[in-house]
Amino acid sequence: MTNEELQQLVMKISANIFNKPFMHEAYFNNRLKTTGGRYMLRTHHIQINPTSFELYGLEELEGIIRHELCHYHLHIEGKGYKHRDKDFKELLKMTNSPRFCANLVSTKRTTRRISHVYGCMSCGLLYRRKIRLNTSKYRCGKCSGPLMKVE
Known part of the structure; x- marks a missing residue:
């Protein structure tokens, strides 16, 4: 999936589920390691970890997008957009968005390097x-x- 396809998918999900337009950029960020996505407060852009799409597919990707769009729309409206806020938790339930993404970090312990x-x-x-x-x-x-x- 390209960044352009991701942008179109985010705009479609925003229009269909939230009934609001997504007016900013959405793109893949290879540097994300431990999270599925990230909403940027200053630029209002949404960054998505491409590994989550590669490992878990389109359904997980759509869940991550819905979660980040909850942050996006609440922040734009001036409501509580943080994970602990009541507004955020209610919007997650209304849109059937996941609270957490699937585990991206391997649980395998690294061996200690003895030199x-x-x-x-x-x-x-x-x-x-x-x-x-x-x-x-x-x-x-x-x-x-x-x-x-x-x-």
Whole structure:
């Protein structure tokens, strides 16, 4: 889907569901990582995460657009447009808009990068550390022997 097609879709949803015109720009923003979309207060533009469309399809995209249009129309009218506002929650229900988008961030934990390995010169115990340590300041916790950088 191109930005022009997205613009037309947002204008169509705004006219059909909200019965109000969308007079600003809607476009994809590849830099959005954790959210499905974003309404910009100063410019009134709507940015959409293209990953949400690629992963979950048109139905999820339309839900995100409806959610962002709730922010848009309430802000233009001077009503409560924030997630915690009563006006916003009521408009979400009226338009059948989702409160949250589908999860975009993987829940897989990243492994810790270990770049420094130290060994005890007496007992041979290894210490793996992300941050470099001063071997003249620290000793082995097991036998109090001196430490030496292994890798």
